[in-house]
Amino acid sequence: MIFNTPTIFASVALVALIMAFCLILAGQEHKRDGMRAGGAGLLAHALAYCCYTLYGEAPLWLTYGVGNTLLALALACYAASLLRIHGQPVPWSRIFALPLLMAAALALLIETREPRMFAACLVLILQCLLLMVWTWRHARHPGSRAHLLLLLGGGISLIGLLLRVVAIATGAAADLPYNVSNLRQTVSVSIGTVTVIMFSLGLVLMAKERTEAALREMALRDPLTGIANRRAILAACERELERARRAGTPLAIALLDIDHFKRINDSHGHLAGDAVLRQAAALLRQRLRLSDEVGRYGGEEFLVLLPDTGRDGALTVVDGLRAAVAGQPAQFAELVLPYRFSVGLWCGVPGAGDSSDRLIGHADTALYQAKAGGRDGVCLAGPAAA
Numbered sequence: 001m002i003f004n005t006p007t008i009f010a011s012v013a014l015v016a017l018i019m020a021f022c023l024i025l026a027g028q029e030h031k032r033d034g035m036r037a038g039g040a041g042l043l044a045h046a047l048a049y050c051c052y053t054l055y056g057e058a059p060l061w062l063t064y065g066v067g068n069t070l071l072a073l074a075l076a077c078y079a080a081s082l083l084r085i086h087g088q089p090v091p092w093s094r095i096f097a098l099p100l101l102m103a104a105a106l107a108l109l110i111e112t113r114e115p116r117m118f119a120a121c122l123v124l125i126l127q128c129l130l131l132m133v134w135t136w137r138h139a140r141h142p143g144s145r146a147h148l149l150l151l152l153g154g155g156i157s158l159i160g161l162l163l164r165v166v167a168i169a170t171g172a173a174a175d176l177p178y179n180v181s182n183l184r185q186t187v188s189v190s191i192g193t194v195t196v197i198m199f200s201l202g203l204v205l206m207a208k209e210r211t212e213a214a215l216r217e218m219a220l221r222d223p224l225t226g227i228a229n230r231r232a233i234l235a236a237c238e239r240e241l242e243r244a245r246r247a248g249t250p251l252a253i254a255l256l257d258i259d260h261f262k263r264i265n266d267s268h269g270h271l272a273g274d275a276v277l278r279q280a281a282a283l284l285r286q287r288l289r290l291s292d293e294v295g296r297y298g299g300e301e302f303l304v305l306l307p308d309t310g311r312d313g314a315l316t317v318v319d320g321l322r323a324a325v326a327g328q329p330a331q332f333a334e335l336v337l338p339y340r341f342s343v344g345l346w347c348g349v350p351g352a353g354d355s356s357d358r359l360i361g362h363a364d365t366a367l368y369q370a371k372a373g374g375r376d377g378v379c380l381a382g383p384a385a386a
């Protein structure tokens with residue numbers, strides 16, 4: 001089926017304009033989330049296709065030169081939007097070098113036919129490749145629908161551009177002026193519609209996926225210390241318990257509570273107390289193995305999980321943590337704030353009736369004993385205590 005080429009250009013321009021309006025509107029609230037850059041790209045895309053629509057009726061520098069420069073600008077904006085969505089710095093000079101190159105090349109070659117078409121295709125191919133490489137590189141979950149859409153949009157544009165290059169190389173450039181309607185033009189120009197829809201939907205979806213990931217992260221992280229919050233560490237405890245039960249391997253659960261923490265708050269203020277909590281959390285995370293888990297269980301209480309660790313190993317780890325804390329007092333402004341931990345420890349191979357609530361309860365009872373026994377010490381609970 002052969003469509004009228006200027007009509008396809010006009011429809012793509014209209015679609016891009018509507019999408020641009022939606023993206024710019026969506027980007028009003030969060031200025032740096034990449035939506036406005038995506039919207040600007042779609043606007044440039046729409047204007048480029050408006051220029052193409054005038055081919056044959058307006059001067060070539062406008063319909064071809066400005067048109068293709070605007071298209072290159074659109075791809076540059078999509079790249080900027082992609083990087084913004086991923087919270088990456090935008091290398092503006094590198095991104096906008098290619099539209100500038102397009103403008104310069106077309107200013108020089110506008111009176112030629114094949115060289116100007118070749119130059120325009122080459123710059124656009126480079127931009128599509130760059131966009132696809134960045135999409136691939138920043139894909140956190142390579143199978144995400146947003147990344148797939150952008151890769152597909154880039155890939156389809158690339159095919160369209162390569163078809164044009166082949167046509168130019170085989171002497172069929174005469175078939176490709178923007179006001180001629182034939183099958184080759186219909187295929188090549190319709191690809192613009194697909195690209196606009198895929199890029200705009202891909203960018204919106206990518207921003208949505210990123211926001212969802214940020215929300216998931218916020219729901220599981222303690223905002224003060226940056227380590228797992230109570231919900232996350234309890235979920236980790238369930239997981240480790242199940243794993244240890246299935247494998248028949250030991251697990252150690254330690255509850256660490258800062259001694260006389262209230263005094264720090266009362267003497268130096270809550271900000272000083274916060275600084276102690278932050279530094280204690282950082283120290284714990286730094287001293288523990290990657291496979292160990294640590295989370296803020298309550299106010300000044302931390303829950304530590306040591307998978308595959310028996311009684312002796314757990315005591316060594318806990319003693320190491322206590323020694324590290326003793327050797328590295330917290331600092332707040334000019335103040336040096338020494339602090340100590342009491343620890344309740346449960347270790348063993350979890351049995352069929354052991355729930356995480358129950359085992360943490362045992363560690364809590366042991367912690368209470370450590371407090372009652374004078375603080376700054378460790379008490380064992382469960383089978384290991386025997």
Ligand SMILES: Nc1nc2c(ncn2[C@@H]2O[C@H](COP(=O)(O)OP(=O)(O)OP(=O)(O)O)[C@@H](O)[C@H]2O)c(=O)[nH]1
Binds near residue numbers: 258262263269271375
């Ligand atoms: N600065 C700060 N203080 C907190 C935070 N969460 C809880 N607290 C304080 O931690 C203190 C805990 O006090 P207590 O439960 O009496 O415990 P403690 O003073 O450490 O005494 P022992 O545990 O018996 O050694 C309270 O004053 C809480 O207000 C927080 O996020 N920041």
